Each structure stands twice: as structure tokens, then as C-alpha cells.
Amino acid sequence: MRLVFAGILVAVLAAIVWQSTEIRGSAAIYPIVVSIGALVCSVAFLVARALAPAPQGDGGPAIGLRLPAGRALRLAAVAAVWLAYVVALPYAGFMVASWVALFVSLAITHGRPSLSGALGTAAFVLVFAILIKIVLYVPVPQAWPDQQLDILLYEWL
Amino acid sequence: MWEGIATALSALSLTFAVLGVVLGVIIGAIPGLTATFGIALLIPVTFLMAPEHGMIMLAGIYAGAIYGGSISAILLNIPGTPASIVSGWEGHALAKQGKAPLALGISALASGVGGIISAIALMFLTPTLAQLALSFGAPEYVALVVFSLVIAVVMLDTPIFANITGAFLGLILASVGVDPVNGTGRFIFGFYQLFSGLNVVAVLVGFFCLPQAIVLVAEAISGVESVAVGRVAATKPRQVLAQLMKDRWLALRSSVLGTGLGILPAVGPESTPLIAHTLERRLSKEPEKFGKGSESGLVAAETSISANVGGSLIPLLALGIPGSGAAAVFIGALTLHGLRPGPLLFVERPEVMYTFFAGFLAVNLLKTVIGLYGARYLARLLVLPRGVIAAFVIFFSIFGAYAVDTNLFNIWVMFASAFLAMGLGAVGIPILPVVLAFILGGVLERNLAITLARSDGVVYFLERPLALGIFAVTAMIILLSTWRRLGRLRKRSVEAKA
Structure with a gap:
């Protein structure tokens, strides 16, 4: 389930990056920086997490998913x-x-x-x-x- | 100012203060329901009130919930809110020694003292800070927002990339809608309703209320029953007062510490009692008693948590920058009442501010009285079944999201936010940086656009020493945090090799 969420997160962020690149002129700078930042950091975190031996998430609201x-x-x-x-x-x-x-x-x-x-x-x-x-x-x-x-x-x- | 104080002491204001405190204590006492949740859920209830009454009631919920968490922590060793973990260590150990009434009394009175000291700080520091902030221009605001986000990112215990991702996600959420440079729609994915941006209340209710309700449903389905609370004897106020007089300097130190930590963004009431408790243990003549039912430990925890509440409201009201997750939700409430948190609030609506200050003081006094004499009765509410609480929390979440501007689309925004919060929880990304960045994102982008339009190079920034100073402090924090994290990594790799 964690993988599904991670996949959705990366896909949505990629879509947002793509939308940012569609914006023309100087108005594009802020959304491009923010969306690329989010995409790069999330991929870096998720890859590091996948390589880490133990899960580190707080797991709080997702408790029901372990039923x-x-x-x-x-x-x-x-x-x-x-x-x-x-x-x-x-x-x-x-x-x-x-x-x-x-x-x-x-x-x-x-x-x-x-x-x-x-x-x-x-x-x-x-x-x-x-x-x-x-x-x-x-x-x-x-x-x-x-x-x-x-x-x-x-x-x- | 006097007019504001008189309004705060009117029967109507006091009624809302009592209502807020009682609701807050009930919410806080129920394990799993937090102060942030309480404020987010009850913002729509304040619709029909005057802004000052709404703020007083929400402050009552905030202060009451933070205190209420200690009731279940002391009686059952189940912290009602994450802030009450330390109160559970000390208070429950006291309860097991047959001193539950004393522990509940200390908790109420110490919480009141912390709250009152932070209310006094709120009264005097906020206008001073707001006065200073009146001289702020766009670069100072950019520096301040970046500083707040950096603090949130480096202070949390979760992996740094998770925290940064959270902050960026919050900035993306804040940039949904019309862009301030071109005036065109952005990230709206074909939904015209998103042109005005994501509704703050709907998003916050989705972040804090709905996921918690789902956890409660899951617990109810799993057979986690409500808890049994036996009868608790009445607290003897004299005995409690004597204990607090004995620990008066400790209470003052913890209150000042709690207020100071509350001012810092992201240092919410959760980590404050741990810091205060550790500090007082070091200073104590009987450190061995701490953690095993120490009255002084309980005083340190309670005063610091409660003081943190007032502290977190100082940057919120003076600068528009929340000091905690719950304070971030407070911004949603202010916006809903047409109030713009920040220094101009003191220019535009001073009467509201002074009413709120006096009201916050009254809230803390009322909380003490209610805690001293009513905690043992309010504890009986812990027997409510989780399934029932969950169903009504979902119902009120949906109603609250809809009622903000009677728009069914907001309910879907709330559902999407809840899904996002649960997804982030599953992958291990904390929600606090998301919320802070979502609240501050608009301020950052607007002021960044102004700064970039006005600046003609480095000289422009050299003419803004305050902004430069804040940026320098931010850079130092980043360097220090990186140094510490690298040190930890090096230590771990050395240990692994050994």
C-alpha cells in the first residue's frame, strides 16, 4: 500500500511539474521551482526509504490500512x-x-x-x-x- | 484597550470562553483527538459569532484541549493529546500512589499558571513585535517565511528530505488558483471552483479531522473499546496550591521556556514538556524522582505545555506566522472572519486584538477553575464509544467543510486532503511542514514577486539589513543542522563498522 501511495505521489507531482512548464513568462518561475523541488525531494526521500531496512513513517492516519x-x-x-x-x-x-x-x-x-x-x-x-x-x-x-x-x-x- | 477588556469580560464573551474551554477539555481528554483537530472541527461553529467571540472560543478550545489531554494521561496513562506524554509519566505514577486528585489538581493549576504567564507575554510582546513588523517590506516577509519553513524542516525528527518534500507540497497546495503575476488559473486541472484556491478550512479539516476519524473507526472495528474510569475524589485546592508555591521558580522557568519555544515555528506543545522536564530534572535536587511520580516534574510539564499555547499565538497575531500546527489552523479561523493576521490587525482592528488578549487571560483562569473542580466529572466522558465519536466527527467534518461557503465542492477538497494526509502518513512524510507551507505559501509568493520586481541586484538587499539578518540566521540554522546530521551519520557508520 505504501508503494501505491508513493507511486501516486510521484505521478501527481510529475503532472504538476508538467503543468508548471506550460505556464508562460516570468509567472512560471515560482511554480516550476516549487514543483521540481517537491518532485526531486520526494523521489530522493522515497528511494532512501526504500533502501532503508526499517520503516520510518509515523503511520498515524494510515493505521486502518493495516487491518x-x-x-x-x-x-x-x-x-x-x-x-x-x-x-x-x-x-x-x-x-x-x-x-x-x-x-x-x-x-x-x-x-x-x-x-x-x-x-x-x-x-x-x-x-x-x-x-x-x-x-x-x-x-x-x-x-x-x-x-x-x-x-x-x-x-x- | 479598556473597551476591549470590557468586551472580553462581558457575559457573552465569558460564556463563549467557558464553552470553548469545556469543549476543548472534552476533545483533549478523548485519546486520539488533538487540539488542532478541535479547532479545525469547530471553526464553522464560530461563523455566527463576532470575530472576537469566535477567537476567544477557539482559544478556549486550544488551551482546554491541551490541558484536557492530561486528564486521560493522569488517570489512564493514555495521553489524550501527544503533548501530554510527560504528564502521563508523572501524573499516572502519582495516581497509582493514590494521589490522582492531587495530580489532577497540580495539572489544572500548573496549566493555569503557564497559560496566564503566556497570556501576559502575549499581551505585551505581540503589540511590540507587531509595531516592529509594521516597518517590514516584502523582502522581510520573504525572509521571515523562509526562516519559519526552515525551522519547521530542521526541527522535526523525521528524515530531512521528508520534511522538505512536505514543505514543497504545502507551497504547491498554496499556489493552486489564480497566479498573482499573470492572473491566470494554475494547477486547477479543469475544476473552475479551484480558481479561488483551495479552501483553507476544508483542507485543514481534511488534514486533521477525517484521518483521525478513520483511525477511530478502525479502532472501533478492531474491538478497541472505550475505557473505564473509576470515581476520582475531589481535589484539595490548598494542597495543590502549597505544592505550586514550593515549585514557584520551576513553574516560572518552565512557563518562560514554554512561551519562548511556542514563539518558534514548528516547536509545538508536543516537544515542549520533554525539554522542560529534562531541564528541570537536571536542576532538581531530587532528579531520581523524575519520571516516577514527581510533583515537580508534573508542574514543569504542565506549565510549559500551557505556556506554549500563548507563545504560539504571538508570531501568529504579530506577523501572521503560526508557531504551531494548531496556531496554523487558527489562521483559517481568522481569515474566515475577515481578519488578516499580521501587524495591520493592530491598526485595522485594535479592539478585536485587545478583547482577544483579555479573553485569553480569562480563558486560562476559567480553565484552572474548571480543571480544579470539574476534571473528575469531565473524565467520565472518556467512556464514549469510539465508533460513535468517529461517525459524528465525520458528519461534523463534512458539515464544517460545506458550511464555510455552502459549497459541496469543498467537501471533495476535504476528502482529497484527507487522502493526501493519509498517503503522506503511509510513506512517512510529516504533515506539519505541509500545513505551515500551505498557510504561508501565499504570503511567500506575493512578497517574492514584489521583491523581485523591485530589486535591481544585490544592492537592494544590502539596503534591507533586517531581511539580510533573518536570511543570515536562516543560513546559520541550515549549516548547524547539516553539521549535526552529518555528525550523527558519521557516528552511526563508525558504530556499524565497530
């Missing part, structure tokens, strides 16, 4: 749920998409769905949606339930 296959699949499923959440937001609206994402994410993490999880997340999303509308004023994507909540709050307040 056994079954658990890694569950981790990937949680990631997929939240990626799908962003795609679904404009269509399903904030309330439905958020509730489904939270509930499914918790169910996958705990290994089973639970009624308390379903009710708890629904209550949280409802309270947060109300807060968004009357305190935070963040215009979130709307679907039928969000619009109904809007109407309800408008009539009440």
Missing part, C-alpha cells in the same frame, strides 16, 4: 457510506441523507444495526436540522422532509 481483510472491508464500507452521502445530499436532502449515513455508518462500525442507533441518530439529525434553520442559518440541500420542516418552523415561529 485484516474483513475489517478493512468494513472500514472501506464506512468510507463508501460517507462518499455516497455527499453524492446523495443534493437529491435526498440534508435530513434523510444525514440520518441514513449516520445510522448505516454506526451499524457497520458496531457490526449490527440497532433500534437505539436508528432512533438516536434520527433525533440528533432532527434537532441539528432545526438548529441549522433557526440558529446557524446554513442553507443545506433540501428535499421533501427539509421543506416540510421549514414550513412547520415558519408557522410556529
